[in-house]
Amino acid sequence: MKRFIYKVVAFPIALIVFFYLYAFLGDGYSDEYYLRFTSPKQSAMILGISRAAQGIQPAIIDSVLSTVYPGIDMYNFAFSLGLSAYGPVYYRAIQQKLKEDAGKGVFILEVTPWSICAAPANPNDSSAFEEEGRVLDQLHFFNMNPNIDYLFNCYSSPYINLVINKLDEHPFSLLHNDGWFEIKAPMDSLAIANRTEGMIYLYQNDFYPRFEFSSKRLEYLEATIALLQQHGDVYLVRLPAIAKILQMEKQKMPQFDIIINTVAKKYNVPYYSFIDSCNSFSYVDGAHLEKKSGCRVSTDIANLIKGSLSN
Amino acid sequence: MLFNSIYFAFFLVIVYSLYWFLFNKRLSVQNCLLLVASYVFYGFWDWRFLLLLCLSTIIDYGFGIAIYNTEKRKKLFLWLSIVNNLGILGVFKYYDFFATSFAAFLNYFGFHANPGLLNIALPVGISFYTFHGLSYVFDIYRNKILPEKNFINYAVFVCFFPLLVAGPIERAWHFLPQIKQERKFSYRKSVQGLQLMLWGFFKKIVIADSLSPIVHSIFRDNANQPGFFLITGVIYFSIQIYCDFSGYTDIARGTAKLFGFELLINFRFPYFSRDIAEFWRRWHISLSSWFRDYLYIPLGGSKEGTKKAVINILIVFLFSGLWHGAHWTFIVWGLLHALYFLPLLLLKKNRDNTGPLAPHSFLPSLRETLNILWTYILVCFAWIFFRADNMTQAFQYIKGIFTHPFYATESFDPPMYYLPFIIGIFFFVEWLCRNHDIEFFFFKFKKSYTRHAVYLFILFIIVVFGSFRENTFIYFQF
Incomplete structure (x- = not known):
């Protein structure tokens, strides 16, 4: 019986070692989140929902701001509306990812009406927020490479996808090492029109009727600003989208800019809104900036920050 | 508790260790452990259904002894056991289906019927453990086996955790002797x-x-x-x-x-x-052999003429379909297999492919x-x-x-x-x-x-x- 037990124990050990080594093969093609949880703690971050995840490129910001923030190394830690609207879950995730003793950091917080709205019957019931029970809520370790916690609890595909997606000649997306989520979808006008139509449908039929302003989320936005101000400079940014979507946002929360301006004043942080120049950018699907436009917006944000520092 | 869950891995390690290292001296203690483990395993889904499982076990255990101890009321007890087992199945699995179908039938002829549905959840593995119980009382009735005196042994037969929720559907003559026999570790x-x-x-x-x-x-x-x-x-x-x-x-x-x-x-x-006959000798063998032994053969099998054989085959496949679920799709699935099977039976080719x-x-x-x-x-x-x-x-x-x-x-x-x-x-x-x-x-x-x-x-x-x-x-x- 001893022989049997020894052998039975040996196999799981071999398996654990194999899996641990195999997990190192995970990269930006593995999925849209994994890499964000394998990187170390960060002192300069871009936060928000998918518009920021896809639209703000850390490398561009770094290149412009390196003169005013020497050694700056921005990291995009924005996810999606279902995961990273401002609230207790995202707040805890930011705390976990934040490098606290790194000197002066930079934090760009993307704000939209949706990131301070919620879908439950009572929009201030944080226990019913969409992100509850999902990736950021489930995860215990945010800075571990390989992140076994994520792979065990959150990675829903077969583990072969950790490596196999990179063999795809035309991958749909790539998560860069700096956290920027690049969409590599076809950009011909027909493809864009189809995706935009789908996105408008989603906003009209799902987000717009379901979401309502949540003062709880606004509280957490303020708490996030207060937390990050202890570790560096905070900037609020509203990214552009196509006019039809912005119109819906205006209808949903006509007071949005007033609310954010009030928060900005309260915490003495700058607020940059790009919605007035929405027509000068191009989009992957109407809501998310296309790569080149993202590059432009990132440069503009960095220049505005730089300008604010020199004033 | 699913086999493909981390809970099962821990559960198995614990039960296995207790079974071979702590309780290996006495068979009765090992069997008690298996029974408790099986109830824990089943209770992981919904502990309330454990009561149903226990009740079903106790009743069949009692009927098994009753059938054996009396010659006069043997048949009565058998029927009571059948009614009990099929009654449980009927309430939990089939009532809503038949009530809805009957109402639809009445509606078709212009009678308005609004069936009161039970809408109760189906206990996991109910078809499997009721068939365990049924085969046990049938075998006692037919004097193929003696009733099990030890309740723990019988309960382990009904609800041994590996087979409790999806079989194989065990037979008492095959499994009960193993429960009563001292077990030695075999590499x-x-x-x-x-x-x-x-x-x-x-x-x-x-x-x-x-x-x-x-x-x-x-x-x-x-x-x-x-x-x-x-x-x-x-x-x-x-x-x-x-x-x-x-x-x-x-x-x-x-x-x-x-x-x-x-x-x-x-x-x-x-x-x-x-051929299809061979398919049924290779697919879900414990169920097809159950239907053969406890339905097809008691109905007369193929020994009472072609017409009777055809009807018996249709009945067996109809029940086989119904066993899977209370839906017309399963019934049609069963009847289709009957249609596939019948030509082989009629041409006496159903045992053509029994060899390797x-x-x-x-x-x-x-x-x-x-x-x-x-x-x-x-x-x-x-x-x-x-x-x-x-x-x-x-x-x-x-x-x-x-x-x-x-x-x-x-x-x-x-x-x-x-x-x-x-x-x-x-x-x-x-x-x-x-x-x-x-x-x-x-x-x-x-x-x-x-x-x-x-x-x-x-x-x-x-x-x-x-x-x-x-x-x-x-x-x-x-």
């Missing part, structure tokens, strides 16, 4: 057990669970799928259900072996069957190949009804195969395009073992280190290609 048996479990997990986690979302999306959107995808969908479902159910059985048999038990074999590579398959050559003969292929097509056609949500969807699916464009021009981006290769390897291994059990494959590797390398390789395949979403087993719903 070889334990290794065989782990081999079976490994193969079962491979089938379930790598193949069945990977195919599940593909099959689901093809059936759900069948109205928009080209014919080729619809055919792929039903082929994939045939593989999914086989790997899911036989995977469960392998894990169950393997787990039982770890505790020193042998369970009935439930599958013998059914997709290599050369391609025993002297690696490949089957052309005739065997064509027969296997034809049988597989028939089985797949019936699976459409089995998998469809309702009859309308089943007919729409079949119609789509013939009327939709065969292939869509837009790029077909099959998710998990490695799957056909894995399935190919899987069937190759199954073919190697076609006249044996899966252990035959593992012991083909004579040197222990090559065998260990094969185990490790399969483990790696499971980890890398497996789907770990704790998908439940299809047959749990029955």
